[in-house]
Amino acid sequence: MAGVACAVLVWRLSGSKPAPAEFYAYSASGRSLPNLWVAPPFSYVDQQGTVVTNATLRGRPWIADFIFTECTSACPMMTSRMVLIQHALAGLDVQFVSFSVDPRHDTPSVLATYARTWNRAETRWTLLSTDARRLPDTLAGFRVTAERTKDPTNPIVHSSVFLLVDPDGRVRGVYDSSDDAARSRLGTDARRLADQEALHAGQEAEADDLYASLGCTGCHANPQVAPLLDDLSGAQVKLQDGTTVTADDAYLRRSIVDPAAQLVAGYSPLMPSYAAELSETQLAELVREVDARRSASAAPGSPDEPARLVTDPVCHMTVRVGPDTPLATDHGREVYFCSDRCRDSFVANPFKFTKSAVSPP
Ligand code: HEC
Known part of the structure; x- marks a missing residue:
């Protein structure tokens, strides 16, 4: 592959x-x-x-x-x-x-x-x-x-x-x-x-949080593996074949059911197709959830200061930088964390994590 x-x-x-x-x-x-x-x-x-x-x-x-x-x-x-x-x-x-x-x-x-x-x-x-x-x-x-x-x-x-x-x-x-x-x-x-037959329709029960329960974050929280999706909706996306597309709902939907068809530039075809796993309702819900991720980060407290998303180098979670975000400096650069616990792990042994650190400029 x-x-x-x-x-x-x-x-x-x-x-x-x-x-x-x-x-x-x-x-x-x-x-x-x-x-x-x-x-x-x-x-x-x-x-x-x-x-x-x-x-x-x-x-x-x-x-x-x-x-x-x-x-x-x-x-x-x-x-x-x-x-x-x-x-x-x-x-x-x-x-x-x-x-x-x-x-x-x-x-x-x-x-x-x-x-x-x-x-x-x-x-x-x-x-x-x-x-x-x-x-x-x-x-x-x-x-x-x-x-x-x-x-x-x-x-x-x-x-x-x-x-x-x-x-x-x-x-x-x-x-x-x-x-x-x-x-x-x-x-x-x-x-x-x-x-034994399935005891309950587990997937429908989790419909309010498909994005997390389908494991999307496993890849999409780590920009080394997959693009961050937080500011995606409505943005221009550069594809592997050199063309550019607008990330509208139709694009999001295609990305989920047929990810190999429009590869994002710079990434490998790792993503599975979710076509067989999702009902039409679930697919629509998932597209809404990806959309909503944008609204969440595009509507921060102060409109003139756009949300800054970084990746915690310890757990690879996406972190929205705010005044209370745990922070450390590494070789003069600021590095942000999801929690004090991750910061402490980093401070104890920065070398272990800097390989994959994504630091803001
Ligand atoms: C195995 C890792 C992996 C998983 C799990 C995964 N993706 Fe992806 N995804 C990728 C990669 C790599 C790309 C970029 C290459 C491509 O376009 O396929 C991508 C691209 C995308 C894009 C287009 C992004 C852009 O910037 O244009 C969307 C939307 C998307 N994924 C949504 C999802 C959703 C929703 C889920 C969960 C149902 C999911 N992905 C699960 C790896 C993954």
């Missing part, structure tokens, strides 16, 4: 095992899902500080992936799809398990922030803080890979598959996360394992 540099689909083929394409074929067939192999034992701490093991996950199907929070290309692509699956399986007794492949950086509290940014309402999502000593065995047991590189913008290259594990801990399917058809098969297969 063009533009996704930080991860490649790596698959360890061991002699007698069928190739991934065959797994997909199995999963696609109407027959029962194949028993691929037994998921390995593991024991890690989740984003709430609770120990999670393969044994505690028994009793319900779960979907696993392997990510790290500082990744700005493949992981936003994968996590946005993870959130879409969470939506598609709203109300089902299915667990979602994201293993961090960056034990050095991804502590439980970093993972908690990540989960909040992407889908703060999701209670079935477990993000595991791994440790460097045991991670290689876990990866081998899931037949995925993660390797450090010397490239600071792509520090870890890792597998980008989703795995479906049944209530008895057996892997029943492997799915290419960048393939929409594979993702919808995963939804069908997981539903079949959960053997």
Whole structure:
């Protein structure tokens, strides 16, 4: 997939095992899902500080992936799809398990922030803080890979598959996360394992906050990954093909259902299409929400001083600068934060965050 540099689909083929394409074929067939192999034992701490093991996950199907929070290309692509699956399986007794492949950086509290940014309402999502000593065995047991590189913008290259594990801990399917058809098969297969209909229409219930619950902020709060949307409505947008368009409602709508059709200049095609996930009413609501983000920032207290939006370099949230915004100076530049907590983390170790800092001029 063009533009996704930080991860490649790596698959360890061991002699007698069928190739991934065959797994997909199995999963696609109407027959029962194949028993691929037994998921390995593991024991890690989740984003709430609770120990999670393969044994505690028994009793319900779960979907696993392997990510790290500082990744700005493949992981936003994968996590946005993870959130879409969470939506598609709203109300089902299915667990979602994201293993961090960056034990050095991804502590439980970093993972908690990540989960909040992407889908703060999701209670079935477990993000595991791994440790460097045991991670290689876990990866081998899931037949995925993660390797450090010397490239600071792509520090870890890792597998980008989703795995479906049944209530008895057996892997029943492997799915290419960048393939929409594979993702919808995963939804069908997981539903079949959960053997239960959705208990409620979760998506409609969240209709008043689609923007947050669909994980839009996961990418759009970090200008390194996706354009900030706050001042978008009505603005002129420069596209990859050199043309310029006005961001009216029709453009916003197209951007959401067919994002690849009009790529914004300077960005990669990471965004999934939300066409299949949204009803017409929800789509209209989402366009209104993107519009409203503009009204919020375009109507600050003093009209002659436009709102200044910056990105908190610690948690990557968008921050509107006001008189009370937590602030630090770094090499003479002002850096703003969403909270004192983020400022304190920054001040304690500025070097760690300055790589991705977005500072006002
Ligand atoms: C995986 C990361 C990702 C997620 C999740 C994501 N987007 Fe995007 N989005 C992008 C990127 C990258 C671009 C710029 C490239 C392009 O045009 O596709 C973009 C472009 C856009 C644009 C056009 C922006 C402009 O400046 O013209 C809109 C509108 C938009 N997204 C809305 C949304 C909404 C609403 C959601 C949630 C339903 C969402 N996006 C989720 C990555 C993402």
